[in-house]
Amino acid sequence: MKIYLIGSLRNPKVPELAKNLRQLEFDVFDDWYAAGELADDAWRDYEKARGHNFREALEGYAADHVFRFDMRHLDQSDIGILLLPAGKSGHLELGYLIGRGCKCYIVYPEEPERFDVMYLMADKVFNGEKDLLEYLRKLPLDASRSINVSFVAAGHSSPPLLGGE
Numbered sequence: 001m002k003i004y005l006i007g008s009l010r011n012p013k014v015p016e017l018a019k020n021l022r023q024l025e026f027d028v029f030d031d032w033y034a035a036g037e038l039a040d041d042a043w044r045d046y047e048k049a050r051g052h053n054f055r056e057a058l059e060g061y062a063a064d065h066v067f068r069f070d071m072r073h074l075d076q077s078d079i080g081i082l083l084l085p086a087g088k089s090g091h092l093e094l095g096y097l098i099g100r101g102c103k104c105y106i107v108y109p110e111e112p113e114r115f116d117v118m119y120l121m122a123d124k125v126f127n128g129e130k131d132l133l134e135y136l137r138k139l140p141l142d143a144s145r146s147i148n149v150s151f152v153a154a155g156h157s158s159p160p161l162l163g164g165e
Helices: 013-023 031-035 039-049 054-058 061-076 088-099 117-121 129-137 149-153
Strands: 002-006 027-029 079-083 103-108 124-127
Touching: 002 013, 002 061, 002 088, 013 027, 013 031, 013 079, 013 129, 031 061, 039 054, 039 061, 054 061, 061 088, 079 088, 088 103, 103 129, 124 129
Parallel strands: 002 027, 002 079, 079 103, 103 124
Antiparallel strands: none
16 A cells, blocks of 8 residues: 655654655655755745746646646555644645545644644544554555555556656
């Protein structure tokens, strides 16, 4: 099964959790993190320098490319894990996966200051990465936890890009 790991570009725990999930033999998508913690700010500054407001920026090629990249991987995923803290995009992504019927989990690193009952939409909420990993470790190790073998045999860790993206 493919996990879409959701979080903040500014959260250094994202790659650590991704590594730990891979050690459990899950196929994890966290490549969005490679853009770096300033990616959204740099995009905003670039668009403002071009005289664009937020709505106009959303209509641009950069926004379209990043959106389609993320959506492609959201559509291929079976599990969503939201690692808090996360912003609006992260919560939208988790909601999209919940709407698709995917198993979805939320991990918070410490007791939240504000409680939110809507987190009940997730299949399970975990108090820390350790609890999540312990839960996932108990899942049977079979084809549901391994990378798609046909693509690995071809030298790829994920399906080829569609439409030349």
